[in-house]
Amino acid sequence: MAPDLRIFTEPQQGAAHADLLRVAQAAHTLGFTGFFRSDHVLTMGGDGLPGPSESFVSLGAIAAQVPDIRLGTLVTSATFRHPSMLAIAAAQVDDISGGRLELGLGSGWFEAEHTAYGLPFGSSFGERFDRLTEQLEIITGLWGTPVGETFDHDGPTWTLRGAPGLPKPIQRSRADVPHIPIIIGGRGPKRTPALAARFADEFNLGFPDEVEAGVAQFGRVRAACEAAGRSPDDLVYSLAHVLCVGADDAEYRRRAEAIGRDADDLRAASPLAGTVDEVVDGFGTWTTAGAQRFYLQVLDLHDVDHLDLVAREVRPRLDGAGQAPSTS
Structure with missing residues (x-):
């Protein structure tokens, strides 16, 4: 079975709505299954013009104009929004899209953007991880509260009293409860796998350096699911990496230069960088x-031919590219 391919963008590096919409429309036309975006408010290099965009405003607008494909964040920072407002925004986009949203949620890591915009960052990773856990408890609690009932929460960061938990997502969980699929990722050996086993529908590895480390982390998540009494196969296991493909080496190097990356360094760092043959091998x-599932990080939003090359020359060769091992 061929892996699932989704397009993943970084709008904080410089993208107007028209740029994102064009890429989302191309992703749909070319048969990719999803269009995802990061959730940042500060560039990590360059001027970032015209400036950052609000993820759920952006996804709502795209959802209204691009049919069929899945949409989501990879990932939203738990430091950015009150969990109640995040639950409402996500449910609203799920409604606009007809039930196509997925919510990637993480603890937050980019301190500079918090300083720039006066957002609370926290004094330690442990504090941010605790905040992420509490957000997930609140968001899933609000979505899962039956209509006509209310939700209360007493936690170290937030207190809710009598929240009706509206609106509800269109999508439903396996237990037939209103629920938007949740993506959790990270490399932590203990707390991250346990959190994924508790809340995630998908576990994502972002930009791993070594295959062996990825295999080990997938294994930890599967083991955490078993320890929690959940089937490891309930989750989808995914990877995000920089996409840079050329029909030949010269085209690859041109694309690497266009995104400001050294071609040799990028080839060594990303399994999705190189010629078509090399990238097919990387997928395998x-x-x-x-x-x-693979999230193809596209850094040049004006190069739609890049996506066309993947759709024409790479994706057809991925049937039977590899078989996922099971440790359950």
């Missing part, structure tokens, strides 16, 4: 390692 290696 990671599919064998357990990745069922």
